[in-house]
Amino acid sequence: MVNIVECKNLTHYYGKKLVYENLSFNIKKGSILGLLGKNGAGKTTTINILNGFLTPRSGNCFILGENSRNLSPAVKAKIGFLIEGHVQYAFMDIYQIEKFYSGFFPGWKRDAYFDLMSKLKITPRQKIASMSCGQRSQIALGLLLAQDPELFVLDDFTLGLDPGYRRLFIDYLKEYAKAENKTIFTTSHIIQDMERLIDDVMIMDYNRVLAYSSLTEFMTSFKQYNFEVEQTHLPLEKDSTIINYERVKNTVELYSYASSDQVRFWLNTRGIQSKNFRKVEMSLEDAFIGLTGKY
């Protein structure tokens, strides 16, 4: 399958602070890749590199075959970009902003935009600045759909949205992307709704990538085990088997890619007496927290 985005060995620093080193990933045509990470993990940095707003210290990203350091207008026209917080030209109303953008894109789909706008309860000449975050998200989405890009780059589109608008945004976008074979790269630090949207997942922590695979593969291979212990001191430490653990009083939550038997064996070899050992079903949010930790 053709890769719409290919990033190779990206390394970036802000001053002396390392953001990440040798980050590589691809986005296949028609797929939806979710980049998940806590605040400051480097999500927006990656978006900025992809859009050519930031030159990485080393490494390259190729979008639709062009290096992101110098994107041509033709390739930029094929990238739909949503800024964190659904930022748009807030001094315009919905008609003015449509008129403005339509001049840049020959294949502009006016109906797609106004179809979405018809659902908004706003006055005809209301400025975008006076609209709610949810309404602004619909305008941003409508503009993206009218642009009809090959690749959507969405920076934390869930930010500030209530559950209803989040769900509306995701359902509308997913249906459109799958029907039209569009590619989406999205970041978010609100994980709960991403499960409905993404095909592939990349989870970043400070300076490194913790997981990068298809969502299905990640959700089947990464597991949570809970058990009770009575020992006050537990010789638990993270290694190739134990990815993360949390102890709340006598209950231990343990995260691992290993099977139930392998984890039990690991515990036994370290003299940890576990009671009521069980595998716990996880949502993507649980898995994200399990992998990155609560702090």
Next chain:
Amino acid sequence: MWKSIVYKEWIKIRRITIILFILGILVIMGIYSGVRHDLVLTNAELVWVKILIMKDVYFTLLKFIPLIIGLLVGFAQFVPETIDKRIKLTLHLPVNEETVVLKMIGFGLFSLSLVYGILLLSFYSLGSYYFPYEIAGTSLLTIVPWFMAGLAAYFLVAFIIMEPIWKYRIFYIIFGTAFISLFFKGGTVGDYTPVLFTLLLLVMLSSISTLFSIYRFRKGEL
């Protein structure tokens, strides 16, 4: 594409430009109604002596109006681009980054030139009505540097607002203030006439300062 850029820029600056244009016209009308008052109702000879012999600047009320227009139009055009880093939207448009910013600046320059042109013409026409050509012409040459300062201020405001780092902004503000003050050193009529061409070169030089912002953008500093 041009049409879209002009449309957006016009939405941002139309109100302030029209208001400031009206203000400029009112100031010029105020200056000449004062001149008329002095010529008709007080001592016309004294007015004549002050202007011809003492080289009195009878239009000081106009002095900072072009500067204020340049500054405020620059603010109205570029502050909305930097709120929430909206400049990213502009630079993501399917147009070369330098081209889009230069077109924005170009439109601002066109609007200011139009406003300044009408104000200068009004000033000269009214001057010619009350005074002989020599006085009206010298007065025009005296106010030209003030209008040049307005243009330079517009370019510098664009450059400073687009600068993302505050410590550099402060440095540029200090430099910009010193630069703009060069246009206001004269005390009598016609002081700047010999250096008008040099001032024009300085204004043209300041016009390319925004390209530096684009260079910084390319380096990822926005």
